Every structure is written in structure tokens, then in C-alpha cells.
Amino acid sequence: MPTLHPVHLVGAGPGDPELLTLKAVRVIREATVILVDDLVGEQVLASVLDGVATPPRIVQVGKRGGCASTPQAFIERLLVREALAGEKVVRLKGGDPLVFGRAGEEIAALREAGVDVQVVNGITAGLAAVNALGTGWTDRRCAQGVLLVTGHAQPGHPGPDWDAIGAAAASGITLVVYMGVAQAPRIVEGLLRQLPADWPAAVVQGASSANERCGLSTLGELPAMLQDEGFGSPAVLVIGRVLEAGALAQAEALLTPPVARAAG
Amino acid sequence: MPTLHPVHLVGAGPGDPELLTLKAVRVIREATVILVDDLVGEQVLASVLDGVATPPRIVQVGKRGGCASTPQAFIERLLVREALAGEKVVRLKGGDPLVFGRAGEEIAALREAGVDVQVVNGITAGLAAVNALGTGWTDRRCAQGVLLVTGHAQPGHPGPDWDAIGAAAASGITLVVYMGVAQAPRIVEGLLRQLPADWPAAVVQGASSANERCGLSTLGELPAMLQDEGFGSPAVLVIGRVLEAGALAQAEALLTPPVARAAG
Numbered sequence: 001m002p003t004l005h006p007v008h009l010v011g012a013g014p015g016d017p018e019l020l021t022l023k024a025v026r027v028i029r030e031a032t033v034i035l036v037d038d039l040v041g042e043q044v045l046a047s048v049l050d051g052v053a054t055p056p057r058i059v060q061v062g063k064r065g066g067c068a069s070t071p072q073a074f075i076e077r078l079l080v081r082e083a084l085a086g087e088k089v090v091r092l093k094g095g096d097p098l099v100f101g102r103a104g105e106e107i108a109a110l111r112e113a114g115v116d117v118q119v120v121n122g123i124t125a126g127l128a129a130v131n132a133l134g135t136g137w138t139d140r141r142c143a144q145g146v147l148l149v150t151g152h153a154q155p156g157h158p159g160p161d162w163d164a165i166g167a168a169a170a171s172g173i174t175l176v177v178y179m180g181v182a183q184a185p186r187i188v189e190g191l192l193r194q195l196p197a198d199w200p201a202a203v204v205q206g207a208s209s210a211n212e213r214c215g216l217s218t219l220g221e222l223p224a225m226l227q228d229e230g231f232g233s234p235a236v237l238v239i240g241r242v243l244e245a246g247a248l249a250q251a252e253a254l255l256t257p258p259v260a261r262a263a264g
Numbered sequence: 265m266p267t268l269h270p271v272h273l274v275g276a277g278p279g280d281p282e283l284l285t286l287k288a289v290r291v292i293r294e295a296t297v298i299l300v301d302d303l304v305g306e307q308v309l310a311s312v313l314d315g316v317a318t319p320p321r322i323v324q325v326g327k328r329g330g331c332a333s334t335p336q337a338f339i340e341r342l343l344v345r346e347a348l349a350g351e352k353v354v355r356l357k358g359g360d361p362l363v364f365g366r367a368g369e370e371i372a373a374l375r376e377a378g379v380d381v382q383v384v385n386g387i388t389a390g391l392a393a394v395n396a397l398g399t400g401w402t403d404r405r406c407a408q409g410v411l412l413v414t415g416h417a418q419p420g421h422p423g424p425d426w427d428a429i430g431a432a433a434a435s436g437i438t439l440v441v442y443m444g445v446a447q448a449p450r451i452v453e454g455l456l457r458q459l460p461a462d463w464p465a466a467v468v469q470g471a472s473s474a475n476e477r478c479g480l481s482t483l484g485e486l487p488a489m490l491q492d493e494g495f496g497s498p499a500v501l502v503i504g505r506v507l508e509a510g511a512l513a514q515a516e517a518l519l520t521p522p523v524a525r526a527a528g
Contacts, residue, residue: 019285098391123360123387127360131385136368173413
């Protein structure tokens with residue numbers, strides 16, 4: 001029986017290779033097998049592995065919401081098999097493994113097989129998104145907290161309770177919706193039961209990557225803006241008054257004369 | 265007039281020096297002046313600056329909730345003054361600058377003075393906290409989202425709306441409360457209007473640091489547990505069903521016989 005190593009679930013951050021942590025870099029460079037999500041850019045892995053004497057085996061296990069992809073159960077079996085074979089296994093995920101990353105299921109499967117698991121946190125996309133918008137998740141002047149939620153409902157499970165989430169947002173909590181572009185009309189319909197149509201809303205696609213793109217709107221006009229301007233995944237929606245403090249909002253205010261804004 | 269450099273607001277992460285990003289390390293090592301929060305461990309800065317040819321000037325600007333400390337306005341004036349003098353200024357904060365970090369106010373003050381600002385995201389304490397507990401912020405089996413909120417109410421401002429936050433939590437959202445230990449009795453009283461007393465709750469003090477300490481409880485018993493076991497800041501409260509999936513919860517279940525649990 002080979003010596004077993006703990007499996008590392010590692011956050012690759014939002015896209016910019018410089019946003020990996022020192023610990024992520026070390027663990028990736030020590031790995032013998034890496035299972036990679038399709039949310040992790042090729043450039044990220046290439047830059048980290050640059051100069052490694054014995055490059056690890058790399059297995060692509062993409063798993064985009066709604067698309068044909070590697071089933072979760074297969075990924076879990078593969079993690080267990082490689083770990084029990086004595087490999088130093090890294091499971092590399094976009095953002096942070098503990099934020100919409102199915103880490104819980106993978107940790108449970110590994111522990112059940114007697115394999116130890118360690119998680120290396122990463123910068124989650126929603127944080128890079130507000131950074132791109134020139135604002136924060138919170139701001140003591142207008143937002144006492146932030147709520148991150150997935151817009152991708154599981155088949156057979158009730159989705160998020162948009163009434164309760166909208167009520168929390170109205171009380172002064174910023175909303176950050178992951179995987180929400182495809183379902184934006186349904187999500188916005190739910191939120192509009194608790195929030196006014198002119199509530200600030202924005203989208204960030206590919207936050208921190210070379211292809212980063214932002215759009216500013218209002219909650220009521222967000223679905224039309226996403227469609228008209230062709231925003232697609234991976235993208236994050238940001239909804240809340242923190243956007244009024246953002247640099248991008250200030251820039252838009254400077255570009256758009258007040259008269260046009262009032263008329264629009 | 266000297267050449268001006270952008271001021272970098274940099275997240276130092278939760279405590280473990282290995283959880284800084286590559287970008288944070290680069291920017292800190294290039295700095296000529298660093299303004300540091302007291303939530304940033306001395307060891308973090310020392311490890312990053314190890315071997316730097318010309319060490320930067322380091323200014324401590326601690327600002328603990330409720331304690332005598334450097335006023336925010338003074339910090340902002342100092343940032344502006346150093347930047348206008350041509351220094352390469354880093355404002356180093358615990359966790360991430362965009363999560364309860366007053367970044368918005370510092371960005372506004374710098375921009376008003378004509379100084380460019382860049383933010384380098386960091387790992388926020390609440391993420392390291394769930395990692396320590398062996399669970400995640402979300403889990404598609406029981407938590408569709410996560411709500412981070414501050415327990416430290418501003419003088420003269422209404423605090424968070426614990427009714428709305430409790431209702432969101434009851435709908436399947438994990439709660440992570442920063443700076444909540446001192447106000448735990450009041451926070452729990454608010455949440456119990458929406459959540460049952462046996463809802464899982466935990467505390468993590470010094471997440472990811474050498475002094476990390478965890479405690480598991482229920483919502484109803486959390487304030488007593490915090491007091492009896494002497495938990496203090498910096499600490500994060502985690503409240504939600506994700507804790508049932510956590511490794512620590514599993515370990516406690518193994519340690520505590522079912523009969524004792526039923527009787528307790």
C-alpha cells in the first residue's frame with residue numbers, strides 16, 4: 001500500500017494568475033496529478049507550473065452549469081482513486097472551493113474513503129467583480145453586509161427564495177449573484193417584489209481576466225441590458241447601493257449629462 | 265512636483281502569511297511607505313519583506329472596533345499626503361479591503377485629491393473560518409448562498425436588520441457575522457425571531473493563524489458558549505446548516521455519545 005497524501009482542494013482565484021495565493025502556488029507545484037475545472041484559465045496553470053522539474057499529469061474535468069460535462073460522481077471517484085494510488089492530488093477550482101464549488105461533496109467522498117483533505121482558499125469571483133466596478137461588497141455608509149447567492153437552480157430542488165433575499169437587500173445588504181445571467185429575467189422578477197426598479201445593478205464578466213467587461217444598469221433594466229450587450233458566463237451580477245459609490249458609476253455620471261439621465 | 269504613484273489598498277488575508285496573493289507580495293515589496301492595520305500580524309509583513317533591499321517605512325494605524333485608535337479621517341489625510349509626496353503607498357488591511365474594510369471612504373478621499381487607487385483582493389476571514397470548521401460558505405445540499413454581515417453597529421446608524429437577515433438564513437442562506445462576539449446576545453436575540461434555537465452555530469477566533477480556535481454550539485446557546493469559553497476578537501460567527509456537514513461537527517458527533525446529545 002502506497003503512502004497516502006492529503007488531497008488539496010485549491011482555489012485558483014478569479015482569473016488573474018497573480019491572484020493565486022502563495023500556498024496555492026506551492027501546493028500546485030508539488031502535485032503529481034491535477035484535476036482542473038474549465039473555469040480555471042489555461043494561462044493560470046501554465047504560469048504556476050513554469051519551470052517545474054517534473055510536470056504533473058493534468059486532467060480536465062470541466063463542469064459548466066447546464067452544459068454537457070464531467071459528472072460530479074465521476075470526479076469524486078477519480079479523486080479517491082488517484083489519492084489511494086499515492087498521488088499528490090490537487091483539485092483546482094475557479095475562485096474559492098468553498099463558494100459554490102461543491103467542495104462539501106468532494107470532502108465527504110474523500111473522507112469516506114479514508115483520504116485526508118485540505119482546502120486552500122482563493123479569491124472568489126464576486127470580490128474581483130466589485131473591485132472591477134470600483135466599489136466594495138460592503139460600505140458602512142450604505143451596506144452593512146453582502147449576500148452571495150447562486151442563480152443556477154438545481155433540478156429537483158427549490159431555488160433561492162428571492163423574496164427573502166430581496167427583503168434582506170432592501171434592508172441594506174449588497175447582492176452578488178453567481179451564475180445568474182441565464183436566469184436573470186426570473187431572478188429580477190423575484191427581486192422586484194422587494195426592491196424598486198431603479199435600484200442600482202451591474203454585471204461583470206471575466207472579472208480580473210484580460211477579457212474583463214462591466215455593465216452598469218438598474219435592477220428593472222438589467223435583463224434587457226445583459227441581452228442587448230451580449231453578456232455571458234462566467235459573469236457575476238452585483239445589485240445594491242454600493243454601486244453608487246463606485247468609480248465606474250462616477251465615471252458614467254460624468255459622461256452622461258444630468259438632463260439625459262433624468263430623461264432616460 | 266514629484267511623479268505620483270497609485271495607492272494600493274492591499275488585503276493581507278486572514279493571518280497565515282502563505283495566504284497572501286502573489287500580487288499582494290509584489291506590491292508590498294515595491295512600496296516605500298506601508299500603513300498597516302492592527303489586524304495584520306507582524307509575522308505576515310516580516311515574511312513578505314524578508315530580503316527587501318530598501319525596507320519601506322511602516323506606519324501602524326490600528327483601528328479596532330470600540331478601542332482607542334487612529335481616527336479614519338487621519339488615516340485618509342496621511343494616505344493622501346504620502347501619495348502626493350511621490351511615495352509608493354500601500355494600505356495593508358486584514359482580510360480583503362472590500363469586505364468591512366472602509367475601502368470606499370479611503371478610495372473616495374484619494375480620488376478627490378487626484379490620486380489613483382488600485383485594490384488588491386485578499387482572503388477574507390470568514391472564508392478561512394469555514395475552512396477551519398471543515399465546511400464551506402455554501403453547499404448545494406443545504407445552503408444556496410451566504411450572507412456576511414457586521415455585528416459592530418455604527419454610532420448613530422441603525423444596525424443590521426436581524427429580522428430580515430434571520431429570514432434569509434431560514435430560507436437556506438449561511439450567515440457569517442464579523443465583529444459579532446461583543447454583541448452576540450443582541451444579535452442572537454434578533455435571529456431567534458426567525459430561526460430555531462437548535463440552529464447550528466459556531467465561532468472561529470484567529471482563523472488560519474497559529475492561534476486559531478473553534479467552538480461549535482447552537483444559536484440559542486452561542487452567547488453562553490462564547491462567554492464560558494472566553495472567545496474574543498478577532499473572531500467570526502458562522503450560523504447555518506453547512507455546519508452539520510463540517511468535519512468538526514462530525515468529529516464532535518463521534519466524541520459525544522448520542523445519548524448525551526439527546527439528554528443535553
